Amino acid sequence: MSLIETRKLTKVYDEHKVAVKALNGVSLSIEAGEFTAVVGPSGSGKTTLMNLIGGLDRPTSGSVIVDGKDITSMGQSALIQFRLNHIGFVFQAFNLIPVLTARENVEFIMLLQGRSRREREARALELLDDVGLADLVKRKPTELSGGQQQRVAVARALASYPSFVLADEPTANLDSASADGLLDIMEELNRKRNMTFIFSTHDARVVKRARRVVTLRDGEVFGDKNVLVDA
Amino acid sequence: MCAVVLGLWGGLLHMSISMGMVEQMTRSTIETRVSHIHIFEKGFYADKETAKTIPAGNRILGDIRQMPEVLSAVGRVKITAMASSAHAARGVVVNGIVPEEEPGVTKIHEMITQGVYFGAEKRNTAVIGEKLAEELEVELGDKIVLTAQALDADIAAGAFRIAGLYKTPSSVFDGATVFVRRDDIAKILGLGDGIHEIAIIVEDPGTVSELAGRLRGRYVDLDVMAWGDLAPELEYTNAAMSQMLYIYMMVILLALAFGIVNTMLMSVLERVRELGVLIAVGMNHRRIFAMVVIETILLSVSGGVAGMALGAASIALLGRVGINLAVVSRALASFGVSEILYPRMPLVQYPRLAILVVGVALLSAIYPAIRAVRVDPVTAIRTYT
Numbered sequence: 083m084s085l086i087e088t089r090k091l092t093k094v095y096d097e098h099k100v101a102v103k104a105l106n107g108v109s110l111s112i113e114a115g116e117f118t119a120v121v122g123p124s125g126s127g128k129t130t131l132m133n134l135i136g137g138l139d140r141p142t143s144g145s146v147i148v149d150g151k152d153i154t155s156m157g158q159s160a161l162i163q164f165r166l167n168h169i170g171f172v173f174q175a176f177n178l179i180p181v182l183t184a185r186e187n188v189e190f191i192m193l194l195q196g197r198s199r200r201e202r203e204a205r206a207l208e209l210l211d212d213v214g215l216a217d218l219v220k221r222k223p224t225e226l227s228g229g230q231q232q233r234v235a236v237a238r239a240l241a242s243y244p245s246f247v248l249a250d251e252p253t254a255n256l257d258s259a260s261a262d263g264l265l266d267i268m269e270e271l272n273r274k275r276n277m278t279f280i281f282s283t284h285d286a287r288v289v290k291r292a293r294r295v296v297t298l299r300d301g302e303v304f305g306d307k308n309v310l311v312d313a
Numbered sequence: 314m315c316a317v318v319l320g321l322w323g324g325l326l327h328m329s330i331s332m333g334m335v336e337q338m339t340r341s342t343i344e345t346r347v348s349h350i351h352i353f354e355k356g357f358y359a360d361k362e363t364a365k366t367i368p369a370g371n372r373i374l375g376d377i378r379q380m381p382e383v384l385s386a387v388g389r390v391k392i393t394a395m396a397s398s399a400h401a402a403r404g405v406v407v408n409g410i411v412p413e414e415e416p417g418v419t420k421i422h423e424m425i426t427q428g429v430y431f432g433a434e435k436r437n438t439a440v441i442g443e444k445l446a447e448e449l450e451v452e453l454g455d456k457i458v459l460t461a462q463a464l465d466a467d468i469a470a471g472a473f474r475i476a477g478l479y480k481t482p483s484s485v486f487d488g489a490t491v492f493v494r495r496d497d498i499a500k501i502l503g504l505g506d507g508i509h510e511i512a513i514i515v516e517d518p519g520t521v522s523e524l525a526g527r528l529r530g531r532y533v534d535l536d537v538m539a540w541g542d543l544a545p546e547l548e549y550t551n552a553a554m555s556q557m558l559y560i561y562m563m564v565i566l567l568a569l570a571f572g573i574v575n576t577m578l579m580s581v582l583e584r585v586r587e588l589g590v591l592i593a594v595g596m597n598h599r600r601i602f603a604m605v606v607i608e609t610i611l612l613s614v615s616g617g618v619a620g621m622a623l624g625a626a627s628i629a630l631l632g633r634v635g636i637n638l639a640v641v642s643r644a645l646a647s648f649g650v651s652e653i654l655y656p657r658m659p660l661v662q663y664p665r666l667a668i669l670v671v672g673v674a675l676l677s678a679i680y681p682a683i684r685a686v687r688v689d690p691v692t693a694i695r696t697y698t
Contacts, residue, residue, distance in 0.1 A: 133691050136593075139691050165595045166596075167595070171590075173590065177586070177587075
């Protein structure tokens with residue numbers, strides 16, 4: 083069974099009474115351990131696809147199956163709980179909580195899950211060490227560089243023991259060195275922990291490192307290339 | 314938070330000034346015109362007939378003085394009379410008192426501005442208000458003639474030398490009340506040892522109603538009147554002031570509520586993206602709602618505590634030094650309020666107010682919390698990135 087499966091996923095936005103079909107019958111399967119980039123020009127439906135897979139939005143038709151569960155039929159509360167326990171998010175704008183330190187930002191997710199203080203502290207330090215920020219755990223986001231903040235965001239995304247991580251343009255606000263450093267960490271986590279990463283990206287550096295590239299155009303799958311197999 | 318602090322501070326100060334004013338009016342009236350409880354012969358209070366003395370008045374006075382609740386009690390002759398001088402005449406109420414006993418019931422002896430409060434001297438001396446002296450155009454040492462109906466229904470008159478002038482917070486009282494020795498006026502009216510009025514001051518003002526009830530039961534042939542019966546306008550003012558202050562505080566709290574709602578709504582709208590992220594990563598609606606409510610309560614309680622502390626401090630200070638309202642002293646005097654106003658706030662009002670502030674905070678938090686819960690994470694993260 084695939085980790086994530088979308089079945090004829092369609093999303094229509096009713097923009098000022100002129101319907102916009104952002105996704106049109108997209109069917110995809112994503113296996114555990116994948117390092118996949120979803121690419122396409124602006125308006126191709128990448129973000130819509132990510133939002134639907136992440137349970138942040140509901141499709142007009144079709145379904146999303148994650149870990150064997152149809153998340154499109156879940157109620158609001160159940161969906162929020164599912165996101166908390168199964169999905170990690172890395173956003174373009176980092177979106178860390180500014181009044182919390184790096185460690186507290188990572189612990190926060192586990193606090194929502196009701197994990198013990200000891201477990202939260204230990205895991206937060208372990209993850210921040212994995213992303214190379216062991217010396218900066220007490221810093222607040224405003225005291226960190228863009229690259230460092232995004233690493234904290236990655237650690238936060240992994241804190242809840244998710245089934246997969248959705249990264250929406252994670253390198254868009256980073257310089258080259260920071261972006262490369264971030265991708266190194268994500269690749270290593272993918273290898274070391276078999277963590278599934280799904281990127282929505284315009285960044286060629288991300289595409290270059292992805293082992294699978296799904297290309298969207300006008301809301302449909304235009305290409306689906308497994309880099310290792312199809313190389 | 315500033316709005317909460319300033320609103321509460323201002324509201325408390327205003328309330329305390331109003332309460333202080335009413336308290337002064339009440340105290341001044343009890344210390345001068347009415348005591349806690351008065352006893353008269355049936356019908357005397359309405360017509361002030363000289364013949365209506367209290368049967369066995371002095372015995373009853375002695376019995377009442379033995380009661381443990383009673384702090385002090387005096388017997389008075391009380392008549393309506395005409396006070397006249399060479400220049401003018403005025404209708405007055407003459408209180409025939411025993412000067413050595415009267416200070417236990419009134420504070421007129423502390424309000425002497427010129428001369429003495431009787432002193433150990435001659436007969437037929439009077440103590441009158443400054444206002445009356447002004448109207449009769451008399452001074453210390455001058456004589457006035459008091460004319461009234463005697464016991465035998467004939468008109469009797471006596472000349473009294475002014476030994477002292479007094480000034481109370483009430484100009485109305487000062488212009489209409491004369492104090493003379495009881496023996497002097499009783500002799501002129503042929504009353505013997507008869508008394509018209511027994512005035513009582515109790516240990517605990519909270520027991521007035523209960524004691525008055527018991528005295529009515531004991532002396533069924535007499536009129537027993539508590540201060541609220543003798544000064545109904547004052548009792549009404551007290552009651553109305555209490556109601557008014559609650560309404561006034563409700564208005565202030567309503568204004569506070571709008572301020573709190575506005576502040577928290579702004580806070581929520583400024584954090585739309587943050588809220589969207591929190592919902593996206595798995596913070597459920599119940600937690601979001603609770604977060605906003607707790608923030609609101611903390612904000613309101615902090616402001617409430619600060620506002621009440623400032624209010625309490627300023628009330629304590631002004632309650633000691635007073636607020637000088639000499640510029641409107643005439644107007645205040647007509648209400649029986651002195652020109653120095655002492656704000657008062659019973660301590661029990663502070664915890665009541667604290668509870669109200671928390672209640673208002675809770676109610677004010679609802680709408681901002683609902684707005685926070687309704688944030689769409691997709692729109693919030695995308696729009697505000």
